[in-house]
Each structure stands twice: as structure tokens, then as C-alpha cells.
């Protein structure tokens with residue numbers, strides 16, 4: 001199950017150090033389409049926490065791969081599906097990434113691979 005989470009609400013979860021419970025400030029460290037990495041560094045106890053919004057399949061964020069997969073499995077028209085994300089101002093993939101994911105997957109077992117990975121992550 002996945003949820004639509006506003007960036008402001010997400011960063012609100014990274015305002016306290018889990019080690020010493022003092023105020024801290026997490027920041028957006030890295031983004032890759034639907035993936036975000038947040039780093040929280042505590043100035044008081046020097047604790048550092050890194051959080052990823054999703055696991056990886058090889059070097060691809062699983063959500064990005066799933067998004068490309070859903071277009072394929074649902075037979076969706078990519079341009080219309082991507083427009084929905086644009087109206088929501090939501091992180092998404094694009095046509096280049098979609099085709100890159102298709103090229104990177106083994107051609108013979110592409111559909112089976114995507115189905116298995118999607119099931120594992122659902």
C-alpha cells in the first residue's frame with residue numbers, strides 16, 4: 001500500500017532527533033522521481049539519520065520501477081497518466097525513464113520480472 005504524502009508533512013516527521021529528543025532539522029538530501037532521501041543531523045549529539053522513501057530494485061527506486069510497470073500492465077496511455085501527476089504536482093516518472101526501465105530489464109523475462117518485483121513490493 002502506498003500513500004500520497006505532502007512534502008511539508010513528511011519533513012515535519014524529521015524535526016526531532018530520535019537519539020537525544022532535541023530539536024533537529026531534516027532536509028531533502030536526494031530526489032530521483034518518486035524517491036526521496038532525507039538526512040537528519042543532530043547538532044546536539046551528532047547523531048545522523050538517513051531515511052529512504054522506498055526500497056531499491058538493483059539501483060532503481062522500487063516506486064519508480066513500479067510506476068513504469070503499472071503503465072505497462074494497465075495498458076495506460078502514458079501521456080494521460082503522466083498528466084494526472086502533473087495536475088497533482090506530484091513527483092512522477094517521464095517517458096524517457098519509462099523507456100529506460102524497459103531497456104534495462106531482461107527482454108525475455110521482462111514481464112515476469114516486473115510482475116514478480118511488483119508483487120514482492122505490494
Ligand SMILES: [Zn+2]
Nearest residue numbers: 017020042045
Ligand atoms: Zn541528538
